[in-house]
Structure formats: C-alpha cells, structure tokens
Amino acid sequence: MANFYLDNKELQLQFDHPLMQRIVALRERDFVEQEHYCYAPQSFDDAIDSYRRVMELAGEVCGEVLAANAESVDREGPRHIGDRVEYAAGTQRNLKAFHEAGLDGLSMPRCFGGLNFPLTAFVMVNEMIARADAGFQNVWGLQDCAETLNEFGSEEQKERYLPMTAEGATWSMALTEPDAGSDLGAVMLKATWSEERGCWLLNGVKRFITNGDGDLSLVLARTEAGSTDARGLSMFLYDKRNGGVKVRRIEHKLGIVGSPTCELVYTDAPAELVGDRRMGLIKYVMSLMNAARLGIGAQSVGTCEAALREAEKYASERYQFGKPISQFTAIGEMLATMRAKTQGVRALLYETARYVEIYKSLAAVGKERTLTAEERQEMKYYNRLADAFTPLVKLFSSEFANELAYDAIQIHGGSGYMKDYPCERIYRDARILSIYEGTSQMQVVAAINGVTKGTFLEEIDRLAAQPYAEELQPELQRANAMYEQVRAMIAHCDQLDQQHKGFKELHARRLVESVGHLLMTYLLLRATTTHAELYRTSAQIYLRLAEAKIAEAATRVMNSTEEDLELYQ
C-alpha cells in the first residue's frame, strides 16, 4: 500500500511555504470560480486542503499502479507497428489510471477541463511519477506543452485543443532533427503555406522525438524560405488526426525504455501556426524548454528518491560480518550523502517552481488587466530568478540522479549489477537526464549569466539575511565563509577574462556549480530552521560537501593562468 506522497514529508511541507499564499491568490483570483465549479476552492485553506488530497491520490496511483508496472514496461517497451507506436501494456494501464483519477490537465484552467493547480503540484506529481517509473514521466509530463499553447495560442486554438489534455490526449514536442540537436537554430523541417488547402504544410524529418506519436504536437519548423538561423523558425500545432506524419522507427535505448523515442517523417502534414511567425525558437520554444527543463528537474529528483530508497532498503536488509551493511561507515557515509543531495536538490527544485509559478501567473493576469507598477516589478524579479534557477536545477538534479544511481548499484554490490533489483533500471534511466532538454554543458551556458550578473549572489544575500536557528550559527558562519570564497572566485575570473577572453567560459561550470552548492547549503539551513528533525543532518552533510567542492573549484580558478586557455583548447 505504497503512497509516494504520504511517505514523503518533504513533499507535504511544500504546501506550508509562505509563498503559497501569493501563489494561491494569483491562481484563484479571489476564488471567483467556486460559483461555476463545485471543485473550485472557496478560500486559501480550502485550496491547500484540495491540493493535499489530490497529491495523496496521485501518490497512491504512483505507489500502487505505476510502481507495479515499471518492471514490465522496462522489459516490454513500446512497439513500432506499421507507422505508429503502441505503448507497452503497463504504460497503457498507467495512462488509464491517471485519466480515471482525473489527474490529466492538472495545471490547466478549469474552463478547459483542468484542475487549475499550481506548478508546485504539477512538479510534485512529475517527481512522484519518476520515482515509480522515470520513463512514464516523459509520456505524462509532456502535458506541459499544453501550458505553452495556453500561453501563446489563439483563443480558438485553446478552446479546440486544451480540453483534449484533460480528456487524456498525450503530447510531444518535435524540435530535434538529425542536424539540429543542441543547435536548434539549424532546424530544417519546412513549413509552407498552401493556398489550396488553406493551411500550413510540414515536410521533413524529426529525430529523437519523445512520445512522437502523441495525439498533439508542438513542432518547430522553418517558415522563412532561404533563412538559415533561429529567426526563420516558427512554432506549429499538429493534430495526429489530420495525418501526414509517419513514425519511421522507435529508438532502442539504454533506459527510459517505456518512453517511445521516435523518428518522424512529415509529408504535407497540415499544421496550425502558433503565435507569430519567426518567433518559434526565439520566444515560444525557449519558454517550452524552460518548462521542460523544470520537468526534467522533477524527473531527476524522483530518480534520486528512487535510488536513495533502493539503496537504503538493501543496506538495511543485507547482512555481512554479522550486521547490516548500512552500519559500516563507508556505506553509511554514502547513504547520508545521497540523502543530503536529494534533499538539497529537492529544495532547489520547489524553490524554482515557485519562482516560475509567480511570474507566469502574473503574466497571465497581465493579459486580463494592466498590472500595477508593483506587480510588474514583482513579475520581473521572479522572471529573472526563474530564468537563472531553471538551468541550475536541471544541471544539479540530473547530475545528482546519475551519482545516486551509481552509488545505489555500488551499495547493492554484485547483486546490483544483476537484473534482479530495480537499481539497475534506475541507473539506465538516469543516464539520459543530464543529456536531453539540453546537456549539462548547455545548462552551464544558460546559467552562467546568473552568476556573472549577480542574480544568484543577490538571492543568496536575501537567503542569508533571513532568520536562522540559534544553534545553526556555526554552520551559518561556515556558509558565509564559502560565500566570500565564491565571490572572490567570480571576481578573479572576471578580472582574468578582461585580460584574456576565455577564462569565464573555461571556468563556467566550476562557477555555476559553486554557486549551486552554496545555494543548496543555505536552503537546507533555512529548512533546518523550520523543520530541524527532517533537515538537520542533511544540512550539515551538505555543508561539508559544498565546502569540499568549492575548495576544489577555487583551487582550479585561483591558480588559473593563461596557459590553461591553450591546454584545454
């Protein structure tokens, strides 16, 4: 009788966060919808109560249905039949369970059949899904495409397509092509306007498309013939019922086997333009990718949780030399570090989800009425944080998921290498996390501006200025010392870069990671102040980890010379 919400206190605590007041106020606008929907909340407390109940329901579906199907889905995988995809039987059961539980369209507005839940809840469901079956998170989590359509689509498009999400339609986003991976500006799929048919027609090939045979797709295509860069790309909505797209093959993958990765051939596939021409990559896909990166963050944290639990379980059950192996220091340290990483990156994930939520909600309000000067400022503030934090979450959570999956097998010893325990599946599933939706290297490129322009440091200043428990003063002092060290590193890099261009790029990952470690240290210390019993140990362990990591980075940065630029060319 597993329930992935009830057995995870950290998830439950997210709804106690002070920013939830603001989030609910923005989502529910004075609770006006209670007049039309019996399931709309009447007050803040009522809303939070509903969130908790529905998360408990989602936790049950994940713990009971998804977890039970995970192994068979991994073994069976989807099938390529004709030019279509057929999900594994377990995947079909998962989709049915989620649909019957009414969880589809979780964050969609009620007028489109959704529940109008905040992003925090959407992220949470994605995390719980991934803990049960990482691959299913891809299939279900791609609903965030609907968010993008809700943000940028026309009223008519929204009315036509958004209700399909709540009715169980699955989504995909077709961006990547054989010669356009990280460099999406090189996308070649051709979109031409057909006077005869009165619509756009898509022609070309897409590759590595997750859930490519989904009911609805957002497709990036080139509308401006002769153009070669991002400014010639537009975004389209493709409805599978209209035909014109064939699945040429399903990739055979190392992990997330249940999630079908497709090669698609477009032949005069009719599609609708979303938003303005030429804004496809520059505006819409950037927004879509940010949402998807947060989704991968959730998937990664869920993977961390799964790896941690498997490792803890095995270490407490496996006896050697007359005692459980968890009692040996070498294993104990690994487990404690795994827990600290999971807790740290989860804190970062939900912090980021709140930032994204507030600025997106304000943007939505801004479409209905003029925002006040204060609101505009608030939106700008959170938008800036969200843009900086999203790649940071993606970077850390996906790397941690891989580290934890590695350690989980290590703790299982020889048994972990066999197909007998879930840790081997988790290990295979984790590997993609630091690659897709932008590799870790690309996340660093996206996050480095937040380091050099001070966004992260300002946020750390704000965090450091908050009240901390008296007993945490020694830890806080150590954190403050790290802060000075990081500041010095950034300044030093800046100075070097002014003399010789290239130092900032060379050390970008070290700088971004140092800032991330520091942030998570403060977040865990803050969490310890309010919930000592849950966070204290992890905060202390993370602090030590961060000190070591930052010291290592500092050694590299502070000793850096011109020679380095050539050495690593």
Added chain:
Amino acid sequence: MEQKFQIVVLAKQVPDTRQVGRDAMTAEGTVNRAALPAIFNPEDLHALELALDLKSRIAGAEVRVLTMGPQRAAEIVREAMYRGADGGYLLSGREFAGSDTLATSYALACALRKVGADLVVAGRQAIDGDTAQVGPQVAEKLGWPQVTYAEQVVKVDGDRLQIRRRLAEGVEVVECPLPMVITVNESAPACRPRNAKRLMCYKLARTRSELLEEQSWVVERVEAMPELQIVELAAADIEPDMAQLGLAGSPTKVKRIENVVFQAKEAKRLTASDEELEALIVELMAAHTIG
C-alpha cells in the same frame, strides 16, 4: 420527473485486517479496532465498480451506497462518491449496536424498503467477519432473487440481467429478473480510483450529525448543494420491529475465541535443489494451496 433506476451498493467500513500487527487483538480476544485503520471493505469496492459499470450501461441509473455503522462510517459514503457514486445513506444509531448478520440484514432490508432500490449490489463478504451471510439474508428478507459470487454483468436485457458467476470449479452465466441482490467476488474488476474533481467536490459531503460540528461556510455550502447531503437514517426512520434490531435481534453468541498458533512441527526443511522445489510445487498444487 423521469423515473430513475436506483442501484444501491451495500458497503461496510472494516478494520484493515490485512495490516495485522501485534496489537490487532485485545486481551479479551476481540478485534482491536483502534489499532487497525478503518477501510472500505475490499469486496464492497468490487461491488461498487460493478454498480458504476452498470450505471454507464443503464439509462437513468444512479448509484447510492448504504452503510450501517457509527458516524465515522460516513467516510465510506464519501469514498464511494469520490469514485463515482451519486450519494449515499448512513444507517446509524445505538439501537443497531451489537448486530450479528441476522440483525444487520434485517436493518439493511428495512432501510432498502424505505429508500427504494431496483438493484442491490454487495461485496461477497467483509474481511472482519468473513461470513458472506449479509447479502443473501438481505435478499431473503426483501423476497428478491439473489446471484452470489458474481464477477460481471454480461448483458443488460430489459428487466433481466445476465451475470457471470465465479465458482470453485469454473464459471457459469445465469439470467435473473430484477429486482435482485448481487454479491460480488474479489475476482471481479477492481474499483476505479478516486477522481480528483470528485474528491475536491465531495470532500464536503456531510451527514446531518456531522454538520453540527462544522464551520459555518461548510454548513452553507452543504445546505446549498443537495448532492453534498449524505442521508442519515436513524432506527425510527426505517420503521423496524425494534426487537429484531441490534443485540436483541442477534441470536449469534460468541462462545470462545482462540488464537491460531502455527506449530513448528508443521515446518518442513528443503534443500535448494530443483528436485525438491519441484516436489514441493507438485505437493502444493495437489493440496490446492497454489495453482
């Protein structure tokens, strides 16, 4: 108003005997209800699913759940509503305390006559008593035919239902005229999950007694929405012969309760060889323990 087809599901709140710990029994040998979580009797959930499936196949059908128990059993009605039931009744009062299966089925039959039903569906048996008597006894008291061990309604044919029964030796399909009582096996399809929208809407469903202790906004909401009102029935509401209710109406007397203790002599030691394992499988299959 259009005449509705009323399906009433009999459901019981039971202690979760699948989660038995050390303190599951009291020193007196009765079930320690405080130590076990109260749940929807598992086979009654299968009954609810069968009823909800029928609702989608019979025009104008409504599904309501009837439960007898203390006030907290109202949770069973809410739980059923989260999964698709249209509403429900709570039969509650100290007059019902100490009921055995005879007194329980009498009270339920009285209540069913009162609320009206075209079809009654119940789980085969409850996991606390394991008697499988209440459903059949209700049918007898109503004077209705009964189909037990049901797995699926194969066909709805006017005022007759074709039902597949799961028996020890196989399955059989029977046809039976309405009204009738069906008791449902655990081999029937599992109940659909709770639904998020229903959960948020019906979390406020309350009985009259529960409303007395509620905040004013809940009271207002429930009064404004009839679908949130769980009908509470007291003994007087079902016009019974009081002598047949509760302890007075219960001829069953518990003489003695014994704990089952597994003896070490029942244990058998095997080596890990394939031959011995196969022999064990053959033995267990012959004894119908597995297979």
